[in-house]
Amino acid sequence: MLLASHGRAAAAEPVLEHAPRVASYQLDAKLDEGAHRVYGRGSIELFNYTSTTLHELYLHLYMNAFKNDQSLFLRSPFGAGRSGGHGGKWGYIDVKRLYAPQMEADLWPNRSAKSPGDPDDETDVRVPLTVPLEPGQTLKLDVTFEVQLPEIVERTGFKQSYHFVAQWFPKLAQLLPDGSFNHFSFHPQSEFAADFGSYDVTLDVPEKDVVGATGKCEPLPSPGVGRRALRCRAKDVHDFAWTSWPDFVETRAQVGSVDVRVLTPPNHAKNAATELETVRFGLSHFGERFGAYPYSTLTVVHPPDAAADSGGMEYPTLITTGGAWFAPFTGARDVEAVTIHELGHQWFYGLFASDEHRFPFLDEGLNSYAEHSGLAQRFGTASAFSGFGLRISNEALSRAIAAARGADEPIAQGAGDFFSFRSVGAIVYGRTASLMSTLERVYGKQQLDLALHDYADFARFRHPEPRDLLEAVRGRLGDAAAGNLERALFERASVDYLVRDVQSVPRDPHAGVFDESSGRRTVPRSEPRPPAHFAGHAIVLRHGTLEFPVDIELCFEDAHCEKRSWDGHGTDYTLSVDSTSQLVSVTVDPTQRVLLDDDLTNNAAGTRERGTPRAFERLFYYAELLLGGGLP
Ligand SMILES: [Zn+2]
DSSP states (O other): OOOOOSSOOGGGSOOOSSOOOOEEEEEEEEEETTTTEEEEEEEEEEEOOSSSOEEEEEEEOGGGGGSSTTSTTTOOTTOOTTTTSOOSSOOEEEEEEEEEGGGTEEOGGGSOSSBTTBTTOOSEEEEEEEEEEOTTOEEEEEEEEEEEOOBSBTTBEEETTEEEEOSOSOEEOEEOTTSOEEOOOOOTTOOOOOOOEEEEEEEEEETTOEEEESSEEEEEOOOSTTEEEEEEEEEEESOOOEEEETTOEEEEEEETTEEEEEEEOTTOHHHHHHHHHHHHHHHHHHHHHHOOOOOSEEEEEOOOGGGGGGOSEEETTEEEOOOOTTGGGSSBOHHHHHHHHHHHTIIIIIITOOOTTTOHIIIIIHHHHHHHHHHHHHHGGGSSEEETTEEEOHHHHHHHHHHHHTTSSOSSSOGGGSSOHHHIIIIIIIIHHHHHHHHHHHHOHHHHHHHHHHHHHHHTTTOOOHHHHHHHHHHHHOHHHHHHHHHHHHSOOOEEEEEEEEEEEEEOOOOEEEEETTEEEEEOOOOSOOOSEEEEEEEEEEEESOOOOEEEEEEETTSOEEEEEEOOOSSEEEEEEEESSOEEEEEESTTOOOTTBSOGGGSEEESSOOOHHHHHHHHHHHHHHHHOOOOO
């Protein structure tokens, strides 16, 4: 039941079958579809698994991020988060009662109404306990609350008769092993952190609505005229989201032991088929790489076009995807990409539950790499786009996005510490993915797969931290790889390989007067004739502090090429080339294993001008122009 303590040795820990049950919820929710309100009541249970006596707790009221334009989420003049603004109608949550039976007290009147240190924000609320909660005890709280849903903003809310209800109930902040709470205001660049538990949620909705929700749902007797009710239950999860809309078309399939439902708007049959096929591939692919998907249901929600902002998000056993009805016909693999990305989050978020606020790269970054390598496995070099005779991979795309901001900021920092959401996109999503792809290409996919499998085995239900990833990489790829990973994550470390001073000159046989032990000897100059030998020279340099081993390719006048290797240690490597054909060009890292290389245009130099590397860089640039945009 106890969470693993820190400083743990990943290899020694058994894979957990179930999550520790720390924060559990039993909720009844009634949707007033006309007013777009949810009336909620039920109970919350917190198990004090720590060895510390608790005198307070923190509740996240995320819906209050959309209450007014002074919330931390909305007050930036530059727009909010991923969706870039607020909806047409404010959203908020009112808690009416938070009663603790074992304390015989309503704790709500004594809460701090505002977030700590932020008099304008109401998303992080401290609640003092009137009786301390001892180690090993469970606190039960009876709660009553009302939610006004916003018009769709940041993946939650309503649009006409469509409702997507996420971050909607008073949610316990994550209890950390030292007895403190991991609480924070809802930041526009940040996602979440929560404890595992069980959810038992009854939904009361209009009779004509089709419902998608976390967990396994069963119908209940109708609660009244024109209404229907469902009871949805999920174990070993850390959140609960649901959607209700009369126009959903359901496509259903059994994939292994998982009951998959795809909910799409009408006229999206092609997208529904694409999403189902992507999930079919992804459940098996990610299951092999990161451990089996342990739940019996998975719901894929494709929002209506008017509510596209609720697409591209992950919740336990429920993901939202997106794309226009015509997306499958354009050549861009947007629908596949967003679906497989969100499915990947069932591991990098759902099962692992790393702290998305403190280390978003463990979630979005590793998941972007998982997305790219999954798509590459399925579609090869055309993983992002195939059309007009052009094939573009997600790796190329990711490199292009990351290269634009390079090492502006460390990867391993809090979501709110990044300059902007554009920076989160480039560094958390793009640079982490390029870093992991670099490890894959330099040290071998098989070894990195083993390392990530070790990480996944450990991370399942354990809230992993960066050190757990570093240890897994060290265990399979060695100290040098782990050192590179650590510097790239924490120290803004970068690398640029380049070639300078390529020369190749003919060497005639020696001529002149030579003193030898047998006496003085005069060797005449030979007659002019084609040179038999060339003396060649080049310098390969490494800028930056990442030290990846690289290949160096030398190509000669007679069209043959030779390969040298450099371990990447030291700042430079001098090549001496004695050859029978003239050296024409030297290329460092000719197969582009080091995707993190800041500048690919200087990776080759020759004794003559060559244009190929520049053309290569331009392709990345056009890839970015073609497909840059939203980050799921
Ligand atoms: Zn994501």
